[in-house]
Amino acid sequence: SLLTLQLIDELTNTKGNGNREAFGQGLGQFLSGAFGGMGGCTTIGQSLMNIHSGGSTRLSSSVAATFMLLIILVAYPLINLIPVASLAGVMFIVTYFTIEWGSFKIVLAALLPEKVREKRGIYTKVKRSDCIIMLIVVAVTLIFDLAIAVAVGIVCAALVFTWDSTSLIKMERAVSPEGDKVFYTISGALFFGSVKPLMSLFPDPRSEPKDVTVIFENSEIHDWSGMVAIKALHERFENNGATSIVFEKLSVSSHKLMMKSKQLWEGINYYHEEKMDVAADPEITSHMHVESRR
Structure with missing residues (x-):
């Protein structure tokens, strides 16, 4: 949820309140469990769809939650009539806006030798260790889930920082x-x-x-x-x-x-x-x- 909040802040040029977000999520989890429901959290895909559809205020999230409740309670027969295949286009749009396409160029520049980069005029290289961590996080996300991937990425970044700091003394x-x-x-x-x-x-x-x-x-x-x-x-x-x-x-x-x-x-x-x-x-x-x- 906090990662999604950070992403949305960048897209909307706003500054969210992480403490309020965490408190709201915790309160929602508590109430959901008290009534026998299943807890959840903010998802990047739905948030990006909401932003790119013009919803950038609290009203949009309230409307989305209200319609979700109505669909579950009364409108699910209508939703069942929608072919699952038609949702593929929606998922492609979500994927398109989620991926940072410029990162592929950065990874490629990091993997290329210096002479090749200078010859081709590629000056977007970052540390190779950063690219390796990026690829590890992507792989762990696909195999497990995003939460585990973030934890693995933090551990890897901490190890790299420790290694680099030894040479700065x-x-x-x-x-x-x-x-x-x-x-x-x-x-x-x-x-x-x-x-x-x-x-x-x-x-x-x-x-x-x-x-x-x-x-x-x-x-x-x-x-x-x-x-x-x-x-x-x-x-x-x-x-x-x-x-x-x-x-x-x-x-x-x-x-x-x-x-x-x-x-x-x-x-x-x-x-x-x-x-x-x-x-x-x-x-x-x-x-x-x-x-x-x-």
Whole structure:
């Protein structure tokens, strides 16, 4: 029902109320079950037919429900006279307006090699993983139903996002002019999938300056694995002779997440305020040697 609401909003340039839709559906299911009926939900096909027939207000849905009730109670003998084959044309129209025909061109562009796309002037390519998810959802819809297909699509998209996020983590290394301080600036999401790539970005701490500052600029800690990675970094530098280890510029949400288990971080200096803004000091920045790794 909520997917149908989103589609109808796009067609009518309106903004529906998802909470009201869910409440109405739940109330209708409850009343239907109380009187021995079978529950239902909004369907895309009938909604599209209604919109393309000019019905775009609440009156159209009320009229449709009223006529459906009349057909079931008194007019079913007349409906039985209509040949089933005559409904095929109606279904073709519903299918025509339901399918997003431009998506076929997008899928084709995603499957073609880059040289072929450039030669043919096709510039509608999206990520191949998106097209694969699209095809999986279509297949699951045909085999099972739309609800299961949506759930499968969400799971697949989440897995792809997790995989892609692991490659977005990066680290920049900067050394002070005196060579006695090192600054590591981390960017990207820090979670279970990016912990191992992040740890591999740090050089051997035995050859690094003993005053260490790790700056979480444009970075966010999302889960327990991310917090454990911070503690592991602290222990790595501490065990190799670091005299000062500070974690700075943690986001407010990341700092709040760590504060909930602050007993685990005793002895670790971490701040969400800007204790030192390296980029703001032109003298330091101009003499720093910066390395970028990802």
